[in-house]
Amino acid sequence: MIAMAALSGSPFRGMVIAPADVSEIVEPALRRSRRATVRLSRVTLKSMRLVHRRRIELMADYIVRRLSAIYRTTPYIPELHPFYRELASLLVDVDDLRRRLAKLKAATKVIRKIERDCLVMVRAAERRGDLMRARRAFLGRVLSVLEDLKEDLRAIREYQLRLLKVPDIDPELHTIVVAGPPNVGKSSFVRRVSTAEPEVREYPFTTKSLILGHVIIDDLYVQVIDTPGLLDRPLSERNEAELQAILALKHLAGVIVFLVDPSQTCGYDVQYQVRVYREVREHFSQTPILVCLNKVDVASREQVGAAKSLMEGDVIEMSVATGLNVDLVLARALRLLGVPDYYVAKLSASEQRSLSRRSSSS
Template sequence: MSRASSLFQLWQTPPNRLLFKSSNFYKGIYVVPGAKIYRPLCSCKSIQTTSYQVVNGSYVPTTQAKQEIKPTEKSSAELENIGAFQKLPMVMPSFDILYSALRKAKRVPATKGIANIAKRERNRGAKQLDALMKELAVPLRTYLEKFPKKRSLHPYERSLIELTLGDGNYEEVLGRVDALRKKVVSVGKEHASLCAKSLSKREAEERLSEGMKKIEEMFNREGKAVEDLLNIAKTLRSMPVVDLETPTLCLVGAPNVGKSSLVRVLSTGKPEICNYPFTTRGILMGHILSSYQNFQVTDTPGLLKRSDEDRNNLEKLTLAVLSHLPTAILYVHDLSGECGTSPSDQFVIYKEIKERFCDHLWLDVVSKSDLLKESPVTFITEDFDDNDLELAKYRKSGPDGAIRVSLKSEIGLNELKGRVHELLRLQMARIQAQDTKEENRQVLT
């Protein structure tokens, strides 16, 4: 038996035969906190209202609710905050929404005091269709209001949405949820109106049954939009929260050069470590506690030698972190030949990133130093100029001032930790100076 037919049989079962107390489905009600209490609008006349909003368990026309609760526009300062993904609402599965709506709508009685049987039946049918419409439309409307518009997000979070979900997918899913809500309201109004115009008890019952079945089939058919929204909410809530006021160390370099291993050594972060490119599939966050101060450490996907147009979403995620977050950079080089990217290609990537983000505080590290040999590792595919002294020097020992470390032999780890702490303290001073400058600017304006 299909899910749609089983729910339809549930609708036709008399109330005294339903054992709702044993159900494991959600029994809550959608409430807008902090709003005033209004008398429920369940008459046929209220069906003609364009849209509704739940206020303390009662249904109020959206236009009326907006008069009572005027939305405030977000200031430019609010747009620069990060953490919108942790405020996303909990999205119920579409089946749970439908089951709960059918159960509640069936309990709606006819208005008391109607003696005529036909009139009482069409009143009950119209009210139940109206209730079903609202119980389905209100949670969908709540999701649309609670999921932020991309233009109101911090640039870093906008980049996360585009690179993690795919360009345009976020808006497309929200659009489908809104389209489903509009169809529910339209079909519900239409059949409630037909039921209210019934001439007999039997006709009212038939129109009620027909309307319920049509709404249920439509919601089952197009409810995948709700499931997609649920998956989006799970994905976005799993994103690490970055505090803009906390100094952040961002590890950058080619794939498989040892960034994740260093994150494990330097911080509380526990990223996956494997011997293949692009082990890091997203932004991973760890923390460092030094002198009673908390610092952040991010592990990022590796960068390859290619133009921005050819970069994949993982590489673009790394560039988004560097572009939109106030970070200090720990650039990791692997000259041992183990990472799969030749030293010559790493040199090209390094020069490009160093030039693009020259305003960032910077520290260079040569990893796997226990594997380095006296002569530079040469790849068959390498094509470099022997007269390029800077490249020749890089291939042998890395950039000037780079710290040589080895996790296997623990060479240079203490020096690295000390330099990292110093770098993060400088980053803290830079952030505080920037905050002071911003406060003074606001005072003057």
């Protein structure tokens, strides 16, 4: 089944972000309540009751609507796709977020009860002073509730802003995950073959989170994900960036493009890089892996040969810098995803020439 142009994306992008301070809720609510007027020929106790009732209702409605929007639009993380569920657990304290959102929901019920209590006071008012006391009671009790939510709103906002940084990855779309140790050329490869524009630097650990790009051929969309560099160490010692890479490999990869730098200009010897590759192959044995020796333009033939001797199976020599076999790697990845030849044939003329050269030499 080929995934077409209907992209779902991150479940977090529709969130209503909690305000930085409760004043961002209180002040607009007060402004709205002051607009309540009743047009009558003369001011009576009855007309004043209507005005105070309307002011209380307007303020309560606005505050409840603001708080409700926050907890209703923040996804219930346990029900998300496993990739987003585990990624959210990596980025935020999911249990704490859930508790704080539940507190917001409970607060809306308390505010509605305060509203009902104070409206009873308004209906029972016998003089203007009674109406003022009812409204002051409403304001005081509601402000106390909101003050109690101050820290919760701040924490929810911080969690939401972290979740908003998650790229719009569609777990149901065909996906190429590019992996390897730091500084082997992953970001350069993703930049070259997709719409992504990751930061590229001549030092390791530039990529600190997942970066998403797309290969678009007519109505076909294929995701290409640039992952942070992986190091040869136990899972318990991996940092947040590495764990994001592992989640992408675990839940998203239809094919893995694993890059190795035989020139060792990445800062890691080939033996080290091969150990990282073998760990990936062991843990994700059900996913096709394309192994590419990048930077062959700066590596010696001895270095390339030594790297090949340590790898099992077919290895593609590639140079992102010069473009050597980059298009071949992309075409092979697309075919491993099950993309029909029709779409591969729609690649650029340079890609077709690369494929032809490969076919004639095999």
